[in-house]
Amino acid sequence: MLELRQVAKQFAAPGGEIVRAVDDVTVTIERGEIVALYGPSGSGKTTVLKIVAALLRPDHGTVHVGGRDVAELSAREAARYRLHEVGFIRQLPDFVPGASAIDNAALKLFDDLRARDARRRVEPLLARLGLAGRLRHRAEQLSTGERQRVLIARALSTDPTVLLADEPTGSLDSRRSRDVLDLLRQLSHEHDVATLLVTHDPQAVSYADRALELHDGRLRSYVIDAPDR
Numbered sequence: 001m002l003e004l005r006q007v008a009k010q011f012a013a014p015g016g017e018i019v020r021a022v023d024d025v026t027v028t029i030e031r032g033e034i035v036a037l038y039g040p041s042g043s044g045k046t047t048v049l050k051i052v053a054a055l056l057r058p059d060h061g062t063v064h065v066g067g068r069d070v071a072e073l074s075a076r077e078a079a080r081y082r083l084h085e086v087g088f089i090r091q092l093p094d095f096v097p098g099a100s101a102i103d104n105a106a107l108k109l110f111d112d113l114r115a116r117d118a119r120r121r122v123e124p125l126l127a128r129l130g131l132a133g134r135l136r137h138r139a140e141q142l143s144t145g146e147r148q149r150v151l152i153a154r155a156l157s158t159d160p161t162v163l164l165a166d167e168p169t170g171s172l173d174s175r176r177s178r179d180v181l182d183l184l185r186q187l188s189h190e191h192d193v194a195t196l197l198v199t200h201d202p203q204a205v206s207y208a209d210r211a212l213e214l215h216d217g218r219l220r221s222y223v224i225d226a227p228d229r
């Protein structure tokens with residue numbers, strides 16, 4: 001379970017002005033649940049993800065994952081937490097160029113497992129994502145949608161508690177977006193992971209169990225019934 005309580009983060013803008021990027025955000029996401037976080041550019045969505053990933057420390061509030069407050073972790077503990085308990089699907093530059101699809105998917109496992117075992121672990125996930133025939137392909141030999149699916153496999157490879165997805169369909173056309181969102185939804189439920197899906201895209205919102213709208217760092221509304229896909 002992921003629980004944010006009264007989380008706040010502000011930044012000093014270059015002109016000296018204070019930006020309240022995240023302001024008093026409280027939300028609970030159960031395991032197996034997908035929550036979409038949507039809102040205009042600059043509303044604080046990415047800042048929330050970075051706080052959950054312990055890449056940023058909030059100025060105020062708590063972020064409980066599996067019973068401990070990740071806002072209190074040391075830098076070393078935060079790195080372990082990100083490796084083992086967080087799956088973070090970011091934009092496509094996260095792909096290691098020149099490395100195969102299977103090695104890109106297994107990247108987080110190479111620290112703890114032998115390469116062969118790491119690859120064996122992610123192979124079924126890649127197959128589940130429709131990539132069984134693409135394991136040895138390098139980035140430049142894969143389509144954009146295929147690369148995005150490899151990043152989903154990497155994010156789930158450690159069986160994380162929390163899955164964070166930052167605009168996972170940002171560079172895909174609408175048919176490929178639907179394919180990726182469908183798989184993300186199925187796998188989030190199968191892996192029993194608490195998923196936070198950040199998006200501008202109304203189609204992506206419709207794949208969530210619940211949607212939250214962020215405006216100027218504040219949660220504005222809860223949309224309980226996501227619109228039809």
Ligand SMILES: Nc1ncnc2c1ncn2[C@@H]1O[C@H](COP(=O)(O)OP(=O)(O)OP(=O)(O)O)[C@@H](O)[C@H]1O
Pocket residue numbers: 011012013014019020021039040041042043044045046047048
């Ligand atoms: N390191 C920083 N220093 C100063 N201001 C920042 C910093 N990071 C974010 N901000 C500001 O905080 C606000 C929220 O930024 P954030 O990236 O969380 O928005 P977002 O909703 O993810 O936007 P987008 O949809 O465009 O990615 C913005 O006004 C941004 O300019």
